Amino acid sequence: MTKKRVAVLISGRGSNMAALVKAAERPDFPAEISLVLSNRADAAGLAFAAERGIETVVLSHKNYADRLAFDAALDAQLRVTGIDIICLAGFMRLLTPWLVERWRDRMINVHPSLLPAFKGLDTHARALALGVRFHGCTVHFVRAEMDEGPIILQAAVPVEDDDTPDTLAARVLVQEHVIYPKGLELLAAGRLAVEDERVAIAGARGGLPTLVAPAV
Numbered sequence: 001m002t003k004k005r006v007a008v009l010i011s012g013r014g015s016n017m018a019a020l021v022k023a024a025e026r027p028d029f030p031a032e033i034s035l036v037l038s039n040r041a042d043a044a045g046l047a048f049a050a051e052r053g054i055e056t057v058v059l060s061h062k063n064y065a066d067r068l069a070f071d072a073a074l075d076a077q078l079r080v081t082g083i084d085i086i087c088l089a090g091f092m093r094l095l096t097p098w099l100v101e102r103w104r105d106r107m108i109n110v111h112p113s114l115l116p117a118f119k120g121l122d123t124h125a126r127a128l129a130l131g132v133r134f135h136g137c138t139v140h141f142v143r144a145e146m147d148e149g150p151i152i153l154q155a156a157v158p159v160e161d162d163d164t165p166d167t168l169a170a171r172v173l174v175q176e177h178v179i180y181p182k183g184l185e186l187l188a189a190g191r192l193a194v195e196d197e198r199v200a201i202a203g204a205r206g207g208l209p210t211l212v213a214p215a216v
């Protein structure tokens with residue numbers, strides 16, 4: 001099996017990146033994490049990746065005149081490293097349509113809400129403010145509009161009466177760490193097809209893991 005080469009792009013803590021790295025250590029996993037790239041030198045996740053012997057690169061957006069110049073440098077780095085798939089994992093930079101199109105259907109993201117609800121920031125506080133009974137997370141292909149794109153997997157969690165944004169975020173994060181590696185596995189194994197901006201999962205048995213219910 002030739003493993004797909006994956007770059008994980010982070011800006012901070014990197015817990016989703018760590019979940020991807022751990023999943024990819026399985027011998028039968030169809031992808032390897034070949035590069036962890038951060039736009040911030042102080043991203044905590046860089047140390048974890050370096051300890052695991054993964055190549056790390058810091059590409060500071062402050063060194064580039066505009067978004068296109070930054071994205072061109074990013075694209076060049078990814079190509080030099082022979083990357084097949086990009087995973088955005090808390091990468092807090094808007095990407096240009098140019099870069100998104102170049103990596104169309106080869107770039108995925110995890111977002112802490114049940115999209116298309118709660119795009120953007122502070123998703124957990126906004127979910128609590130609106131009194132939703134279920135919240136969750138989404139793995140999706142990246143499109144030029146922020147937090148848009150064909151949905152690959154989602155996991156729902158219940159919202160408890162005494163939740164704070166932090167307790168809800170923690171419950172959702174557990175599920176992010178489940179569905180993000182699963183989404184990458186499906187993509188790297190060639191089991192995803194995008195038709196009319198909907199994702200079909202090859203070999204899914206009876207509607208497989210579009211929803212992962214947490215243990216209660």
Ligand code: GAR
Nearest residue numbers: 012013014015016089090110111112
């Ligand atoms: C995660 O909760 C991820 O879903 C979110 O940032 C956090 C990064 O945490 N991403 C977005 O909001 C993207 N729109 P991590 O660095 O520990 O993976």
